[in-house]
Amino acid sequence: MQTWENSGEKFNPTQTAETEKLKSELLTLNMGPQHPATHGVLRVEIKTDSEVVAHAIPHIGYLHRCMEKHSENLDYRGIIPFVDRMDYLAAMNQEHTYVMAVESMLGTEVPRRAEYIRVLILELQRIASHLMAFGTYALDLGAFSPFLYAFDEREKILRLFEELSGARLLYNYIWIGGVWNDITSAQLYRVKEFCDHFEEELKKYDTLVSQNKIFRERTRHVGIMDEQMCYAYGATGPVLRGAGVKWDLRKVAPYSLYGELDFDVPVGDGDRDAMIGDCYSRYIVRMKEMTESVKIIRQILDGIESGPVIGKVPKVIKLPKGEVYMRTECPRGELGIHLVSDGGKTPYRLKVKSPCFTHTSMLPEIAPGQLIADFVASIGSIDIVLGEVDR
Amino acid sequence: MLSMDLEKLSSDINAKVSSANAKVVKPEEDGAGDSSILIEASSIKEVAQALLDSGVNVLQVISGVDYPDYLEVNYMFAKFDLANPGQFTLKLRVPDKANPSVESITSLYPAANWQERECYDMIGVTFNNHPDHRRILCPDDWEGFPLRKDYKVQDYYRGMVVNPDEKMNWADREFAKRQEEISKAQQEKSQD
């Protein structure tokens, strides 16, 4: 097993006297904001030395909508659609974090059935989000067909969400005190069918992409974020787990029903010639997490209880004075909501800690010495959504 | 969730940093939510060093809040330690709203780099000795700090009028204005 320390010398392009002679000014290259590999409107100012990145400076803010300011003028229910629009690929998880923050201030009791539906939905959303990450990552590295297969599966989840909530991406489904609609047994049966089908599908992805030698060579030993760097920058989610730390908020500080469920926390263990903390580790953590999510969904399907889906919530929500910092495990990492209330109908301040923002801030650290193509692989492996970075 | 013994933590901070004057802030009687630790603004760097030494290894977020009398900067620290996880909020208050400045802790926690930049961009707290003290979400030459409560959008940006009249959808605006007048008139009528 290789780690960062014993992996040999870091590649230095201007080592010999001959290359030293040829050294000239650095070339500035703007990657983005309209670039397929930056997953949105991220602009990275790259100073390149031939094909090698010398510095990378991310410029963000192209999708800045200041939803934090907006939400200061909205009532607590009206913020949920705005929270959806932060990370549009995992809107359910975002809603859940916000709703949990409000519920913890209100002291609302959420019915058991609502909790079951929530966890079911959250895990389905996690699969959908990871499928998107898997598909676009393969696309970044030049494989086109996995993207189509991933979208085919993701479409099935979105279709279910559309039937549940009425929308495909921006659901407004998880409400303060519970969920909007009840789930029918026919829909639960379809989730079960999806799980059976999806497990086969995951094996296919494993052969198609994860075991592919070319893909592995493109991603292994690239963009290494080791444990210490992750702590220093506050990285969470698959990035931290890819660095070999078994830190998952669902296990460490169980919220909702996660304490009662049985699942593993996959970490990057450096198998298949990978190194702990490289792009392949982060990628494989996501793939393994999907298997775990299927496991959770099966337990939910077995244990789901009947009952109401929404608890007692006052018609006009007024939070007591105070503040709360709530965080949950989203597909991309830990999302934190810092909610300050002054006792009124609108929040005094709503601050969102976005995992992608944190991970983007690590790019300047890992970029120097990488080839540009490897840098693309690094950006893809942290799976950023610019809507969440800029908010 | 992951709460820590704040009384012990604040006395630890006081023991290590004498100027910190740390005390626990609890929610009010009729309030709810988390407790936090309030320290003196000038001692943040020493306190951060003490926390780093005591095993608080992650800075998650820096969140600035604009209160009528002061600016508050919240540091959410966490212990990413599987055996003994924890999380708490460290607060400091800057009373000088015209020219607020706090010492940067980027050299201790690299995560503070972007978080401090965002705090500066949105709330306007200047962080001394920050390696790259620029705006992050707004353009570099933007004026004002959007998340202050008294924020007004600037009139000119680089000599260009912000929201110029000729580019406005006037039909839309007039429609909304007319609607406002109608509803106001109706409210007055119903009050009579």
Place this chain on the structure above:
Amino acid sequence: MSTNVETVSVKEYFRSIWQGVSSTAKGMWITFRYVWGNKPVTIEYPEVREVLPERARMRLFNDVDNCISCNMCAITCPVDCIYISSEKRAADQEVPKTDDGTPMRQVLTQYTIDTALCCYCGLCTTVCPTECLTHSNDYEFAQYTLGDMKYDYLSDDVRAWKQRIVGKEPVYRR
């Protein structure tokens, strides 16, 4: 391509080439199997239309004959896209009732929704006490100007949608 300098023996060099070819061939076989046995997942849109789920949140429709002008939708709307105004009904007039029996004490004078502003969150339909404001399943409403996206639900042409979109019996959904 790795950023670390690794020494590779000749044997390993050829082995990795073989691994690259064989693992890619395996993947190719998976892709090749999609030639048969898989139904197409796309539809040819204008000819074939997707049947949307019953709860799908598409264009808003207000059945003004059942609206009691309570203003709840306008208050709850997070983007303020509903313009509603009403007058008090004259004392000597008979108070009509909605389908579910709620008296309509106000006369609705205007009910306009700016669909260009609407974010389709569905909050307005959930607070509506008579359930006259619903999301229809109609998703084809492109217009040439922004002004055309403002629907005045009291006008005759928009009222005619009720027959076209909702059908004769309006489907009330929460």
